[in-house]
Amino acid sequence: MAMELSSASASKAIGTVAIRPLLEADLGAADHVMRLAFGTFLNLPDPLQFMGDADFVHTRWRADPSAAFCAEVGGVLVGSVFVGNWGSVAFFGPLTVHPDYWDSGVAQLLLGQVMECFERWGTRHMGLYTFSTSLKHVGLYRKFGFWPRFLTILMEKEVKVGGTAVAASGAPEASWTKFSDVPAEKREEMLNRCRALTGKVFEGLDVGVEIRSVAGQRLGETILLWTGDELTGLAVCHCGAGTEAGSGVCYIKFGAVHPVLTGDPEFGRLLTACEQLAAQRGLGKVSGGVNTARQEAWAAMLDSGWRGKMVGVAMQRPNEPGYNRPGVFLIDDWR
Numbered sequence: 328m329a330m331e332l333s334s335a336s337a338s339k340a341i342g343t344v345a346i347r348p349l350l351e352a353d354l355g356a357a358d359h360v361m362r363l364a365f366g367t368f369l370n371l372p373d374p375l376q377f378m379g380d381a382d383f384v385h386t387r388w389r390a391d392p393s394a395a396f397c398a399e400v401g402g403v404l405v406g407s408v409f410v411g412n413w414g415s416v417a418f419f420g421p422l423t424v425h426p427d428y429w430d431s432g433v434a435q436l437l438l439g440q441v442m443e444c445f446e447r448w449g450t451r452h453m454g455l456y457t458f459s460t461s462l463k464h465v466g467l468y469r470k471f472g473f474w475p476r477f478l479t480i481l482m483e484k485e486v487k488v489g490g491t492a493v494a495a496s497g498a499p500e501a502s503w504t505k506f507s508d509v510p511a512e513k514r515e516e517m518l519n520r521c522r523a524l525t526g527k528v529f530e531g532l533d534v535g536v537e538i539r540s541v542a543g544q545r546l547g548e549t550i551l552l553w554t555g556d557e558l559t560g561l562a563v564c565h566c567g568a569g570t571e572a573g574s575g576v577c578y579i580k581f582g583a584v585h586p587v588l589t590g591d592p593e594f595g596r597l598l599t600a601c602e603q604l605a606a607q608r609g610l611g612k613v614s615g616g617v618n619t620a621r622q623e624a625w626a627a628m629l630d631s632g633w634r635g636k637m638v639g640v641a642m643q644r645p646n647e648p649g650y651n652r653p654g655v656f657l658i659d660d661w662r
Contacts, residue, residue: 342401344398346396348397357407360405360423361407365421381569387411391411398437413532413537415532416531416650417450417454420455422434422437424437442471452643456662459475474644475642476641477620478619478641479618479640481616481638481662483636486577486610488610502596503600504553505550506541506542528585529650532650534581548604549562560582564579575611577604577608577612591627593656594656598631614636616661617657617660621651627656
């Protein structure tokens, strides 16, 4: 999701804009600009309270420092962007620019760096999430070949802390394990199994960087869903303050089940497993995004008590479905 919008005071000439890698020493400034930009757009009384104690900047930089960039004017950081590499699929966000520099072309310069990333990685399908009501955002990304497609809805559900989550939509009880319990010497083998699973959803799709990030930073847990000894689903979850979830929340950054062998019942089991993880961690809510083109997944979440919280639009390059299509049981939102 990006933030460079019109501002009556921003149509001005600025000095030379330098685009460079985002460094660890820049993270405080990048976090400040990100919150200020979104909070200003959303007209919050205190823009810097945007997202509360959730954190996208530090977590995403640590996941892959080589895929984070910033813009400087006169040695002052005025914007940043983070790029996510999921194998054949990649996305970017948040892309944010300080309100004083809206409409100054900073976002386009950062986007140029994003496109270089995609080219270097050989990305097959590219995407982003942005405000569905903002013609300015849609127009900006169209310049770079992205097309608006289906809406993406951020969903959430209350969880009974200390209770036991029941199976969703009549699905059988979830049989799941944790990636953190996999012995160190077997983790690469497990990552290969995860890659094989997501590759069934979309050729080359690989969220290994997210699994490693959650494990390495201790942001939460990756759920491994089993049918016998076959891995049939996974969910990469951020849990609580200082993560992409925030206090009291278990956020499913990515979740998917095998699209052919399992389908709807297994997706219900994955949702149940995520609720169980939240309850174990003392978190009162689960959240996650779903693209409405994945109609069966969206319906399954609604049927099991999830409700919409925020809506945006997925923009994709090329103008093709990718994995946002019927028959795909997957949770993510590209924010």
